[in-house]
Amino acid sequence: MTVKDLLLIGPEGQILEGGTPEGQYYNAAAFAIHHAIHTARPDVDAACHSHSIYGKTFSTLGRNIEMTTQDSCVFYNQVALYDNFGGVVLGEDESGRITEKLGDKNKALILQNHGILTCGETIESAVMWFVMLERHCQVMLMAEAAAGSRGQRPIVIDDAEASFTHEKTGSEQAGHFFAKPLYAQALAESKEREGIDFDRDQSGADQTSTKAGAQCIETGSFVSPKWVPQMKDTADVLKTMGTDPAVSHCVLVPNDKGLDLFLNLLEKHEGPKPASEIALFTAASESFCKANTNCTIQESLDRLAKVSRRALDAGLRVRGYISVVAVCPYEERFVQRSVATLPSNSYRWAVTRFAAHCHDTMGTGLSNVLAMVREGVRSVDAAVGGLGGCPYSPGATGNIDTESVLYGLHKEGYQTGMDLDEAAQIGQWISEQLGKRNNSSAGRAIIARLNRQRKESEQQSKL
Numbered sequence: 359m360t361v362k363d364l365l366l367i368g369p370e371g372q373i374l375e376g377g378t379p380e381g382q383y384y385n386a387a388a389f390a391i392h393h394a395i396h397t398a399r400p401d402v403d404a405a406c407h408s409h410s411i412y413g414k415t416f417s418t419l420g421r422n423i424e425m426t427t428q429d430s431c432v433f434y435n436q437v438a439l440y441d442n443f444g445g446v447v448l449g450e451d452e453s454g455r456i457t458e459k460l461g462d463k464n465k466a467l468i469l470q471n472h473g474i475l476t477c478g479e480t481i482e483s484a485v486m487w488f489v490m491l492e493r494h495c496q497v498m499l500m501a502e503a504a505a506g507s508r509g510q511r512p513i514v515i516d517d518a519e520a521s522f523t524h525e526k527t528g529s530e531q532a533g534h535f536f537a538k539p540l541y542a543q544a545l546a547e548s549k550e551r552e553g554i555d556f557d558r559d560q561s562g563a564d565q566t567s568t569k570a571g572a573q574c575i576e577t578g579s580f581v582s583p584k585w586v587p588q589m590k591d592t593a594d595v596l597k598t599m600g601t602d603p604a605v606s607h608c609v610l611v612p613n614d615k616g617l618d619l620f621l622n623l624l625e626k627h628e629g630p631k632p633a634s635e636i637a638l639f640t641a642a643s644e645s646f647c648k649a650n651t652n653c654t655i656q657e658s659l660d661r662l663a664k665v666s667r668r669a670l671d672a673g674l675r676v677r678g679y680i681s682v683v684a685v686c687p688y689e690e691r692f693v694q695r696s697v698a699t700l701p702s703n704s705y706r707w708a709v710t711r712f713a714a715h716c717h718d719t720m721g722t723g724l725s726n727v728l729a730m731v732r733e734g735v736r737s738v739d740a741a742v743g744g745l746g747g748c749p750y751s752p753g754a755t756g757n758i759d760t761e762s763v764l765y766g767l768h769k770e771g772y773q774t775g776m777d778l779d780e781a782a783q784i785g786q787w788i789s790e791q792l793g794k795r796n797n798s799s800a801g802r803a804i805i806a807r808l809n810r811q812r813k814e815s816e817q818q819s820k821l
């Protein structure tokens with residue numbers, strides 16, 4: 359199983375995104391359980407459930423775990439037993455009873471005659487609790503068998519020590535931290551196997567970028583022409599451009615009016631949809647949010663929650679951007695803390711993907727992209743020739759150039775599905791069309807190499 363097999367399922371059980379063409383189906387019982395948990399526990403970002411061998415074996419005993427080892431104390435007072443097996447979970451009755459048992463503070467459940475389930479505020483902690491609970495079930499089974507053969511019982515840790523140990527090791531942050539090596543191993547294994555979705559920005563070279571292998575192309579913006587006149591022709595571009603079913607086209611939308619204009623265009627458009635994804639954006643600093651979208655962060659989150667819900671209902675995919683996560687041109691204070699709290703539920707639940715979008719203003723664009731990819735981001739934006747920019751970020755360079763990002767990712771062993779030489783030629787071509795210098799240093803170096811090779815092969819053919 360790889361990331362490409364994963365499905366994003368909406369609240370009504372509809373598949374919103376993901377999966378291979380032959381993999382558009384899912385386990386209804388899993389959906390029933392996970393949906394009930396996410397509805398009942400907004401603090402929970404991830405739930406893990408599988409019929410793992412030791413958890414399943416332990417569950418047949420119809421009892422809860424005991425704190426018999428230091429590691430098990432992460433679960434002190436936070437595991438409940440659901441001692442009622444109501445058959446495969448397909449209905450709301452059984453999933454409702456399960457979430458009732460989970461309550462509002464437990465991180466795990468023993469589901470009698472079924473298996474184990476854990477949850478956490480992050481994917482990492484939920485997975486770590488699952489791995490630890492599965493191992494603890496194994497420990498309990500072995501310890502009880504060994505003790506039982508001598509007519510004894512394993513020694514249970516006293517409440518005071520268990521509580522103290524839980525306080526030190528059972529927090530969400532601890533779960534996230536414990537999972538780091540496991541997560542790093544999974545990422546290392548997956549980077550050889552999987553590709554990165556390569557996206558690019560509005561540079562007008564849509565057809566040619568398709569040729570270089572981009573999977574998503576941001577084609578334009580439905581923003582106010584009073585604010586960004588350069589984008590006022592987006593509707594005309596969408597109406598006239600060709601589409602390739604292998605490529606997803608995306609447009610930037612800041613508010614309801616932008617979505618109305620886009621939906622209106624789609625309704626009137628004959629033939630395949632020219633774009634099927636929207637990109638929403640807010641910012642990590644109040645000053646940038648005001649400068650870019652004329653509202654506060656909270657106002658933008660409220661606005662975007664509504665826009666994204668409408669877009670999903672209309673069958674569109676939605677991605678989200680948080681601008682200025684590293685440095686804000688208007689605020690000197692580093693804004694990292696507010697970034698951590700930004701993807702509040704209203705925004706986070708409504709978008710179907712987050713992507714890395716970097717500029718190279720301080721020469722750190724490529725390092726930032728690589729750092730994000732190492733942390734698990736699998737969607738990266740870039741523009742050939744480093745075109746583009748942001749009118750509300752004074753002094754900012756254009757977007758990070760596709761050519762150097764491809765070079766960096768390929769060197770690190772990631773597969774992008776894109777052809778670097780092809781991208782470099784497109785970057786050179788579009789820069790010439792626009793009468794601009796090619797802003798990609800990697801692109802210029804590749805063009806120089808391609809020109810040299812061309813000359814050499816011409817000379818060879820003359821000989």
Ligand SMILES: CC(C)(COP(=O)([O-])OP(=O)([O-])OC[C@H]1O[C@@H](n2cnc3c(N)ncnc32)[C@H](O)[C@@H]1OP(=O)([O-])[O-])[C@@H](O)C(=O)NCCC(=O)NCCSC(=O)C[C@@](C)(O)CC(=O)[O-]
Binds near residue numbers: 580619639747
């Ligand atoms: C958000 C607004 C509209 C608020 O701007 P506002 O002035 O508060 O909006 P308003 O609702 O008061 O409307 C003002 C006028 O604009 C019209 N209007 C209003 N909305 C639209 C629309 N969607 N499409 C067309 N027209 C629109 C509206 O109809 C009205 O026209 P009037 O009645 O005066 O004739 C404005 O601030 C805006 O358009 N901002 C866009 C800024 C932008 O495009 N920035 C660059 C791209 S974002 C970016 O670079 C970040 C990203 C994604 O790349 C990631 C990163 O780099 O970090």
